[in-house]
Amino acid sequence: MRTRVAIIGAGPAGPLLSHMLHLAGIDSVVLETRDRAYVEARQRAGVVEHGAAELLQRVGLGERMEREGIVHSGIELRFSGHSHRVDFTDLCGRTVRIWAQTEIVKDLVARRQADGGQILFGAQATAIEDAKGDRPKVHFVRKGSHQVLECDYVAACDGFHGIGRRSLPRQAVRTFDRLHPFSWLGVLADVAPSSDELIYARHERGFALHSLRSEHVSRLYLQVPNDTDPAQWSDERIWDELSERMALPGWELKQGPIIDKSLTPMRSFVTEPMSHGRLYLAGDTAHIVPPTGAKGLNLALNDVSLPAQAFIALYTHGDHEPLQEYSNTALRRVWRAEHFSAWMTHLLHTFEDAFENRLQHDHLEFLASSRAASTQLAENYTGIPHL
Ligand code: APR
Ligand code: PHB
Numbered sequence: 001m002r003t004r005v006a007i008i009g010a011g012p013a014g015p016l017l018s019h020m021l022h023l024a025g026i027d028s029v030v031l032e033t034r035d036r037a038y039v040e041a042r043q044r045a046g047v048v049e050h051g052a053a054e055l056l057q058r059v060g061l062g063e064r065m066e067r068e069g070i071v072h073s074g075i076e077l078r079f080s081g082h083s084h085r086v087d088f089t090d091l092c093g094r095t096v097r098i099w100a101q102t103e104i105v106k107d108l109v110a111r112r113q114a115d116g117g118q119i120l121f122g123a124q125a126t127a128i129e130d131a132k133g134d135r136p137k138v139h140f141v142r143k144g145s146h147q148v149l150e151c152d153y154v155a156a157c158d159g160f161h162g163i164g165r166r167s168l169p170r171q172a173v174r175t176f177d178r179l180h181p182f183s184w185l186g187v188l189a190d191v192a193p194s195s196d197e198l199i200y201a202r203h204e205r206g207f208a209l210h211s212l213r214s215e216h217v218s219r220l221y222l223q224v225p226n227d228t229d230p231a232q233w234s235d236e237r238i239w240d241e242l243s244e245r246m247a248l249p250g251w252e253l254k255q256g257p258i259i260d261k262s263l264t265p266m267r268s269f270v271t272e273p274m275s276h277g278r279l280y281l282a283g284d285t286a287h288i289v290p291p292t293g294a295k296g297l298n299l300a301l302n303d304v305s306l307p308a309q310a311f312i313a314l315y316t317h318g319d320h321e322p323l324q325e326y327s328n329t330a331l332r333r334v335w336r337a338e339h340f341s342a343w344m345t346h347l348l349h350t351f352e353d354a355f356e357n358r359l360q361h362d363h364l365e366f367l368a369s370s371r372a373a374s375t376q377l378a379e380n381y382t383g384i385p386h387l
Contacts, residue, residue: 003029003118005311006138006151008125009158010039012101013283013300015108017155018117020059020308026315029149031123031140036109039121043188043260044101046211046219047072047198047294049383050094052301061107068214069099075381077348077364078201083248084368085197091375094382100213101297123147128154128167132277154279155307157300160269164285168276178342180266180290182206182349184221185230187238191256193218200292200348201246202364204357207292207349208245210253218254221264221291223349230261266290268342270334273327280307280326287334289341292348298383299337303330333387340380 005021007014010032018028032039048056048065056062073089088095112119123142130136131154138149156164165173193212201208206223213219220242224233235258243253269288274281283300306329310322322329347363367373 001029001147002150003027004152004315005155006136006149006153007031007155007157008138008164009156009162009283009285010034010105010109010119010121011157011159011283011300012104012108012297013157013304014155015105015112015119016059016061016301017157017282017304017308018112018119019061019108019115020305021311022112022115022117023059024308024312024316026311028117028155029151030112030117030119031125031138031149032119032121033124035121036119040102040106040109042102043186043262045291045294045297046098046100046213047297048097048099048104048301049298050096051383051385052298053097053099055301055305056104061104061111064103064107065097065099068103069097070212070215071095072098072197074197076195076197076199077367078199078246078248079203079364080361081248084364086367086374086377086381088378088382091371091378092382094378096294096382098212104297125158125163128156128163128279131167131279134278136278152278153311155282155304156279156285157282157304159284160288162285164279164281165271167279168271168281172273172276174272176268176270176272178268179226180268180345180349181226181351182223183226183228183266184209184264184291185224185228185233185238186219186221186260186262186264187258188213188260189218189220189256189258190216191218191254192216194252194254199246200344202348202350202360203245204350205241205245208242210242210246218256224263226265228263230263233261264291266292266345268338270331270338272331274303274330274334275327280323282307282330286330287338289337290345291341292344293337293341293381295337295341299334302333306330333384336380336384336387344377
């Protein structure tokens with residue numbers, strides 16, 4: 001089996017790269033361990049930055065997002081019993097879309113299949129051979145049989161636990177890693193959202209976030225200790241805790257059946273460089289952000305738009321430079337997102353340290369009173385265009 005670009009992973013990153021290459025007439029094959037139903041149902045992120053939404057529109061994948069996604073022009077910060085709205089449109093002229101990662105993946109997979117693209121579900125990549133040579137190979141197992149995919153280039157879009165990052169020789173990479181001292185207990189609830197906009201709430205009992213998936217489905221999160229077992233949290237306890245952490249006079253949290261519960265560890269992680277020979281890393285395999293800044297999905301989409309353009313420059317104009325520059329270019333946005341995500345996390349979560357908590361309170365007061373400080377948040381949240 002042979003293709004030009006072998007892509008590992010069918011989260012949002014892999015199929016988007018495959019689709020963008022297809023638009024330029026460059027063939028690729030996507031290998032995905034799981035089955036289609038699994039990747040389409042996995043609950044993940046839900047906020048698409050201004051630029052990432054434009055990217056999806058540009059490559060013909062924006063139609064359902066435009067129709068069914070919800071444009072948000074601000075977020076609400078809640079702390080010390082009051083509320084402050086950060087107005088994105090006013091502060092930086094950009095917005096975000098509420099559009100679930102599951103929907104992006106569904107559209108991508110359907111589109112690749114309609115275009116005759118190859119996404120091999122149930123195909124687990126086991127090794128990347130000869131990344132430094134001219135003819136790399138990806139070994140994979142499908143339906144119990146070992147197969148080899150020969151290619152010009154390998155794009156590893158196989159998430160944090162994939163083989164992509166681990167295929168780089170240890171001496172060729174540097175990693176930066178921080179596990180934050182709390183996790184998020186996330187729930188999906190069959191109830192209309194209690195607010196038109198996302199609510200980021202800082203409370204002495206811990207952080208809480210109110211998000212949504214649609215006009216009928218709410219997505220909510222609670223800061224919890226790292227060793228939390230979601231099964232130990234009854235629905236009643238979750239609703240009580242959310243209500244208390246987000247309490248505001250005259251506002252009520254709507255409750256309904258909880259249809260999904262999961263725990264998300266809070267990690268900041270970067271691998272440098274994001275390439276080695278003919279192997280390129282994109283998305284979660286190369287970097288992880290804590291979800292407070294809603295950046296993981298956006299980084300993954302942005303990462304793959306770079307090699308897509310770079311492969312097009314190479315195959316259509318013989319220009320190697322964008323591919324050589326991929327890691328440097330991608331890492332500029334990655335580090336901006338790492339800083340913003342760690343900053344938002346630090347701003348809103350409760351720590352053991354009383355001094356730290358007092359500083360946070362002052363910082364939030366400053367944000368609420370300073371247009372310059374709010375603009376910084378708005379610019380980063382909606383995505384900085386030139387990066
Ligand atoms: N062979 C084939 N597929 C693999 C392998 C392997 N060895 N290892 C992992 N995969 C698949 C996983 O099953 C998964 O479907 O790679 C895919 C990686 O997808 P994601 O984890 O969604 O990663 P990515 O496309 O980079 O998207 C990042 O996902 O975790 C969220 O918040 C994050 O929104 C961000 C996005
Ligand atoms: C979500 O809707 O899942 C979500 C929204 C905002 C975040 C993180 C997650 O910061």
